[in-house]
Amino acid sequence: MMDVFLQEALREIREKGLERELQLVDGPQGARTRVNGRTVLNFCSNNYLGLADDPRLKEAAVASIHREGVGAGASRLVCGHTRAHQRLEEEIARFKGAQRCLLFSSGYTANVGIISSLFGPEDRVFCDRLNHASIIDGILLSRVPFKRYAHGDMEALERLLQSGGGKKRAIITDSVFSMDGDLAPLPEIVRLARKYACWVMIDEAHALGVMGKTGKGLAEHFGVETKIDIQMGTLSKAAGCLGGYVCGSQALISFLIQKARSFIYTTALPPSVAASAQRAIAIMEEDPRRREQLWENTRYLQSGLRDRGFDTMQSQTPIIPVLLKESGLAVAFSRRLLQEGIWISAIRPPTVPQGTARLRLTVMATHTQEDIDELLGKMEKIGRELGVR
Numbered sequence: 001m002m003d004v005f006l007q008e009a010l011r012e013i014r015e016k017g018l019e020r021e022l023q024l025v026d027g028p029q030g031a032r033t034r035v036n037g038r039t040v041l042n043f044c045s046n047n048y049l050g051l052a053d054d055p056r057l058k059e060a061a062v063a064s065i066h067r068e069g070v071g072a073g074a075s076r077l078v079c080g081h082t083r084a085h086q087r088l089e090e091e092i093a094r095f096k097g098a099q100r101c102l103l104f105s106s107g108y109t110a111n112v113g114i115i116s117s118l119f120g121p122e123d124r125v126f127c128d129r130l131n132h133a134s135i136i137d138g139i140l141l142s143r144v145p146f147k148r149y150a151h152g153d154m155e156a157l158e159r160l161l162q163s164g165g166g167k168k169r170a171i172i173t174d175s176v177f178s179m180d181g182d183l184a185p186l187p188e189i190v191r192l193a194r195k196y197a198c199w200v201m202i203d204e205a206h207a208l209g210v211m212g213k214t215g216k217g218l219a220e221h222f223g224v225e226t227k228i229d230i231q232m233g234t235l236s237k238a239a240g241c242l243g244g245y246v247c248g249s250q251a252l253i254s255f256l257i258q259k260a261r262s263f264i265y266t267t268a269l270p271p272s273v274a275a276s277a278q279r280a281i282a283i284m285e286e287d288p289r290r291r292e293q294l295w296e297n298t299r300y301l302q303s304g305l306r307d308r309g310f311d312t313m314q315s316q317t318p319i320i321p322v323l324l325k326e327s328g329l330a331v332a333f334s335r336r337l338l339q340e341g342i343w344i345s346a347i348r349p350p351t352v353p354q355g356t357a358r359l360r361l362t363v364m365a366t367h368t369q370e371d372i373d374e375l376l377g378k379m380e381k382i383g384r385e386l387g388v389r
């Protein structure tokens, strides 16, 4: 019975060209990665700074494993709060210039826990239409009434804010949008938040280590760090590890420790992961060359794609979409690229809105100019083959 139902549901997904498949990786996340037994150029990893297999991060993990073992043993509030966790939280808080920081197991669980503990049915949340799924899931779990404004549209946001109501009110936004690679207009969001008595929460998942003069994120880029109430982010992307974090006031963090269920009811991160992440933060801070190389590569790839007539939407970051609109075309393009030795995933609804299927390219500091030239040549060739542009 169950399988009949599931087979039918799967057939529907397949017929719409929306089936997702796992690709098997061997070895580290490099500019070249081994997938399904072949070595290909990887343009879909969020490992922006190439830290995921950095020898210093590996060393930190190995040393921690020898000292502390592999598992944390329990949740943070029971007996899983190790010195490695505490040090990392102190490091992130210091780096971000925040009063205090709290770690979660992932960015996903951070968003779910923060939002569901802070807001309830008597409050109001205002949300960019393209916010990450983990923000939406936190909102749904909290049962807070929420209104979505058209992507980046500050006039639409202001109209929503004018309709009163809500005991507590908050604007929540990705800072760098994960599928479009464009930027939230934080100065304007902060101004509207003041005017309409809202808190501001930003998700710096793709901005930590990438945006801002010293890699602190988009709040630093715009110089609005002190005007954001809740800054969350993840250690799984540019930091090359795993773990979500939130930075804010003492009171915010104390409250979350009491209330955030995805913090309380789950086992702490392995201490070795915290040790590696602490090394990653230190490297981000000490070594701006990686970030500079990332931006050099980003500019080179963006202009190369635009010169060849591809629609890269409003991308201003190392996340570069190539808009193809139809899911079938995006999948065909991605398959042809893989045959040619280049790995880029096709992104389709429901991850992106209907009619906006795309390739999502991400560039890393560890790509060489030859890697990018090879990509551009093959994009051009396959684009011509498939009648794109």
Ligand SMILES: *Cc1c(COP(=O)(O)O)cnc(C)c1O
Pocket (backbone or CB within 6 Å): 106, 107, 108, 109, 111, 132, 134, 174, 178, 203, 205, 206, 234, 235, 236, 242, 243, 244
């Ligand atoms: C990836 C991502 C997350 C989730 O972070 P994980 O650490 O991978 O769970 C949250 N928000 C945004 C915007 C993301 O891109």
